[in-house]
Amino acid sequence: MDVLNVFLDAIRVAIGPQAAVFALAGVGLNLQFGYAGLLNFGQVAFMLAGAYGASMTVDAGGPLWLGILVGMAAALVVAMLFGLPALRLRADYLAIVTISVGEIIRLLVRSSTLEPVTNGVFGYRDFAAWFYAINPIPAGRYGVGNLAFPARTLWLIVVAWTLVLLASLLVLGLMRSPWGRVVRGIREDEDAVRSLGKNVFMYKLQALALGGLMGALAGSLRAIDSQAVRPDFFLTITTFMIYAAVILGGAGTIIGPTIGAMALWFVISFSEGLLRLGIESGVIEFLDPEDVAAIRFMIVGLALILLVVFRPQGLAGKPEAGLLDEH
Amino acid sequence: MLLGVAGSVLCASTLWTVPATPQEPAPSDSGQGVSGVLRLDEEPVDGARIEVETPEGNPVDTTTSAGDGAWSVPLVTPGAYVVRLDEATLPDGVVLADSTKGSLTVEVRPGQDRVIIFQLADESGPTTSEEGFDWRRLVSLSVDGVRLGIVLGVMAMGLSLIFGVTRLINFAHGELVTFGAIAAWVFNAGAFRFPLFLAGIVGLLLSAALGWGLERGLFRPLRRRRTSTVALIVVTIGLSEFLRSFYQLTFGPLPEPYRDYALQREIDLGPLTVTPKSLGIICIGAVAIVLVAFLLQRTRLGTAMRAVADNKDLAASSGIDVQRVILHVWILGAVLAGLGGILLGVTQKVEFDMGFKALLLIFAAVVVGGLGTAYGPVLGALLLGVVIQVSTIWFDTEFKFVFALLALILMLVFRPQGILGRRERVG
Amino acid sequence: MSTDVLAAVAAEPGVPKPNPILVVDDVRRTFGGLVAVDVRHLEVERGTITSLIGPNGAGKTTLFNCLTGFDRPQAGYWAFDGHRLEGRFAYQIPRYGLVRTFQLTKALDRLTVMENMLLASRGNRGERLLGALLRPSWRHTEDAARQRAERLLETFELTRMGHDLAGTLSGGQRKLLEMARALMTEPAAILLDEPMAGVNPRLRQTLCEHIEGLRDGGLTVFLIEHDMDVVMGISDWVVCMAEGNVISEGPPAVVRADPAVVDAYLGSHDGLAPVDERESHEDETS
Ligand SMILES: Nc1ncnc2c1ncn2[C@@H]1O[C@H](COP(=O)(O)OP(=O)(O)OP(=O)(O)O)[C@@H](O)[C@H]1O
Numbered sequence A: 001m002d003v004l005n006v007f008l009d010a011i012r013v014a015i016g017p018q019a020a021v022f023a024l025a026g027v028g029l030n031l032q033f034g035y036a037g038l039l040n041f042g043q044v045a046f047m048l049a050g051a052y053g054a055s056m057t058v059d060a061g062g063p064l065w066l067g068i069l070v071g072m073a074a075a076l077v078v079a080m081l082f083g084l085p086a087l088r089l090r091a092d093y094l095a096i097v098t099i100s101v102g103e104i105i106r107l108l109v110r111s112s113t114l115e116p117v118t119n120g121v122f123g124y125r126d127f128a129a130w131f132y133a134i135n136p137i138p139a140g141r142y143g144v145g146n147l148a149f150p151a152r153t154l155w156l157i158v159v160a161w162t163l164v165l166l167a168s169l170l171v172l173g174l175m176r177s178p179w180g181r182v183v184r185g186i187r188e189d190e191d192a193v194r195s196l197g198k199n200v201f202m203y204k205l206q207a208l209a210l211g212g213l214m215g216a217l218a219g220s221l222r223a224i225d226s227q228a229v230r231p232d233f234f235l236t237i238t239t240f241m242i243y244a245a246v247i248l249g250g251a252g253t254i255i256g257p258t259i260g261a262m263a264l265w266f267v268i269s270f271s272e273g274l275l276r277l278g279i280e281s282g283v284i285e286f287l288d289p290e291d292v293a294a295i296r297f298m299i300v301g302l303a304l305i306l307l308v309v310f311r312p313q314g315l316a317g318k319p320e321a322g323l324l325d326e327h
Numbered sequence B: 001m002l003l004g005v006a007g008s009v010l011c012a013s014t015l016w017t018v019p020a021t022p023q024e025p026a027p028s029d030s031g032q033g034v035s036g037v038l039r040l041d042e043e044p045v046d047g048a049r050i051e052v053e054t055p056e057g058n059p060v061d062t063t064t065s066a067g068d069g070a071w072s073v074p075l076v077t078p079g080a081y082v083v084r085l086d087e088a089t090l091p092d093g094v095v096l097a098d099s100t101k102g103s104l105t106v107e108v109r110p111g112q113d114r115v116i117i118f119q120l121a122d123e124s125g126p127t128t129s130e131e132g133f134d135w136r137r138l139v140s141l142s143v144d145g146v147r148l149g150i151v152l153g154v155m156a157m158g159l160s161l162i163f164g165v166t167r168l169i170n171f172a173h174g175e176l177v178t179f180g181a182i183a184a185w186v187f188n189a190g191a192f193r194f195p196l197f198l199a200g201i202v203g204l205l206l207s208a209a210l211g212w213g214l215e216r217g218l219f220r221p222l223r224r225r226r227t228s229t230v231a232l233i234v235v236t237i238g239l240s241e242f243l244r245s246f247y248q249l250t251f252g253p254l255p256e257p258y259r260d261y262a263l264q265r266e267i268d269l270g271p272l273t274v275t276p277k278s279l280g281i282i283c284i285g286a287v288a289i290v291l292v293a294f295l296l297q298r299t300r301l302g303t304a305m306r307a308v309a310d311n312k313d314l315a316a317s318s319g320i321d322v323q324r325v326i327l328h329v330w331i332l333g334a335v336l337a338g339l340g341g342i343l344l345g346v347t348q349k350v351e352f353d354m355g356f357k358a359l360l361l362i363f364a365a366v367v368v369g370g371l372g373t374a375y376g377p378v379l380g381a382l383l384l385g386v387v388i389q390v391s392t393i394w395f396d397t398e399f400k401f402v403f404a405l406l407a408l409i410l411m412l413v414f415r416p417q418g419i420l421g422r423r424e425r426v427g
Numbered sequence C: 001m002s003t004d005v006l007a008a009v010a011a012e013p014g015v016p017k018p019n020p021i022l023v024v025d026d027v028r029r030t031f032g033g034l035v036a037v038d039v040r041h042l043e044v045e046r047g048t049i050t051s052l053i054g055p056n057g058a059g060k061t062t063l064f065n066c067l068t069g070f071d072r073p074q075a076g077y078w079a080f081d082g083h084r085l086e087g088r089f090a091y092q093i094p095r096y097g098l099v100r101t102f103q104l105t106k107a108l109d110r111l112t113v114m115e116n117m118l119l120a121s122r123g124n125r126g127e128r129l130l131g132a133l134l135r136p137s138w139r140h141t142e143d144a145a146r147q148r149a150e151r152l153l154e155t156f157e158l159t160r161m162g163h164d165l166a167g168t169l170s171g172g173q174r175k176l177l178e179m180a181r182a183l184m185t186e187p188a189a190i191l192l193d194e195p196m197a198g199v200n201p202r203l204r205q206t207l208c209e210h211i212e213g214l215r216d217g218g219l220t221v222f223l224i225e226h227d228m229d230v231v232m233g234i235s236d237w238v239v240c241m242a243e244g245n246v247i248s249e250g251p252p253a254v255v256r257a258d259p260a261v262v263d264a265y266l267g268s269h270d271g272l273a274p275v276d277e278r279e280s281h282e283d284e285t286s
């Protein structure tokens, strides 16, 4: 019975707002990493831009929708910060720059010097009233048993997954266009594409920025979901969890990020639920409840290694088109 | 607050204030807390605000020092806390003796009343030079910078050597750093109680074993399968996450010191005052770098390493066993990382994510000096270390890391191959 | 045909040609102390097959890299079809009608053969991000490109493979694809870096015919080649480099007999027709 509840809980998480946020950020990351081959290790910085854009705008008296747009504009700035120094260089330099700049943006936001502007470590809260005020779903609980959402969560879920769908369709359309062909070509060998007369740098910058916009939108959703924004929500580990989701689902496929985000959150919450159950019932004695978070990240890390080694094409990818495989 | 800042953690020499005579833990029924007395030359300082927050930055409580300078904050749960003295609330003319130490991270054990000492000074205080510029401070910060640079340089050299022969940026290098530090800690202050010197050697041996194991068990098989560089980088990211969480689980989330190295008296060397600890770190690091340089320049193995880094195919066709060289470089790189970790652990404390926090600075050092070169990263690290430390004279310590990043970005824009690097070839 | 044009040209390094399409002056590229390329003056005649030979490490690839914007020489200038190209970015070069291939074949493995071809088409409106989602806006250029691609694939006998991933092709087919793809850019001249390397002898013959066909169609071909039989067979003019310098040029037979050329090869312990199978360079390219 308890195991069933853990299972239902895991399903709930897998279709909940968290998974949708990851899926949306994942669609963006997939455009950058899966299709364009860009090692963006700073996706979380785009999310931070989206979240702070929204919350700071509301804090300054602006409407939330404007804040979301501000967040997207901020994401474009982040894309420039990432891209201008690194996109002309070997792929690994982008990895170094994105991971560093991403972390430093977070540190700056939380620094006490900038506290007058950013509210430092305290961040913002309760800025999304507008979003929940326009909820058309009548109050109440929807679903059965453990697998139910209150109306406001359901509203967020609907909006979030709709955005995931739209973003996926956008990527699909782009990838079927000549633009997408060039981008995928760059993933394969950028010198070849350059020798054929394409401005590789521009394409990479466009892919980076577009994926970043989706990341920013995901960040805004993340903020709306928790009604709170703090710098420490945006740790590097989040980027790597999104990587795990994208690769698990199948990098370089349209549906991959969505499947991957759902599967990842299912695995995480199911295993965590089981662990907690074991700890509470005394079956597992060597772990404390606080250790569960560390185990989550161990799972993510291990998943990344094992996937690349044993199933680089992920769940949705065709074996012969495995992105990470090279013959 | 500062805990999150890689640069600051690396740099502040004794960030961890260790009370000379630790107060006996208060009876456990009274719970735990932090407290202290603010004094300047035996005069109590009252009305200063003290804030307590979690390392993640969640505020816990604030208080104000009383008429006798005393303050205390009870804490509901034990654990790590950041205690900050709001310098702006100090009376006129009173400042922190070291402005980098207005924010201290402490670990509060259950039932313990942890005493925190903020060193205060007269504003007009010890500045002796004519123009009001504190030369002693400049000198001592430069020494700190050199020490930081050496420690970073040892780590960065390892990263760069591995990159040189494998063309792989190891994002788990930070975890190799932590591994050395933790391994030495286990033998010094954990399960065993060896002197640090011995424990350090054991830590380096274990680091070597880890380097060997990673290459033989993971990276060589993956190279055999012709896994792309991008995929390998993702593997190193996964490895980094995995190891770091594993350390957190087994070593614990709190920082731990090595035995015997908590407090030291400074020694005077003319205009310089250094602790023997700092001097030791600088010497050990420098000796390690010189030894590696000797290995590279004067031994067959070193020549082979340089040949492989220069042109793998050419090296292979002239009879060098490339795979064996790569294995040796992984071992060497892991040992250098481990040594850097131990030295860093002596500077501050051993912590499960110390290497990860240092990674950003390692990257900056490597890019500034030249990715794939052996000596560039050392040069880059020394430059960075001194600039970072000396900048705190003019800038808030929080911005130290910004300089590292600025250096990295400027370098990428104007000379991406680094000071000592050369451009990649095409075609 | 064009041999007639060159008949009157003296066989000496740096000699002017009647109607050059590419003129190179004082191009110098050094790596640290090593002078990889130091070409005083070189002209490539329009509508001919000119071969660039020289022992390993002579600087041939580096010269190609410089000419096509993939490397920056420390000094020098060059003009293609009257346009000065130094300082241009690699992606701008094909606009002037100059395109290149690589010593290590660069097929785009996880794109189909047809996609490889289409990607190289010029002026495709759908390649702009803003227009990409409006299919009607680019259908026209795409269709035109497709027709051109189909013609080229047919010429190079790759039609059957059109829907296969390029990664599944054999080494020789990849060379063919790379050449066909370069031609999609509608060039006036093509620089081929060792097009025969790793190609089996039977296919070499076909490749040679293709190259001659290109020349006969009016294209200028400038190729690096190690296989002396190939060089002797198809070249209208041969240029030999050693240690960065052009040490000899002239009709094939003349260059072959030039003592300086023989010396260069002997000095490099390299024989006159080195078998050069280096398809496993994978780590060299980023
Ligand atoms: N990026 C680089 N860094 C250092 N040296 C380089 C670089 N690129 C080329 N070289 C050197 O420049 C010289 C010329 O190289 P290049 O590749 O142009 O020769 P090549 O004539 O094409 O030889 P091959 O017939 O073997 O292809 C060689 O000595 C080579 O090692």
Ligand SMILES: [Mg+2]
Pocket: C060, C061, C062, C103
């Ligand atoms: Mg060559």
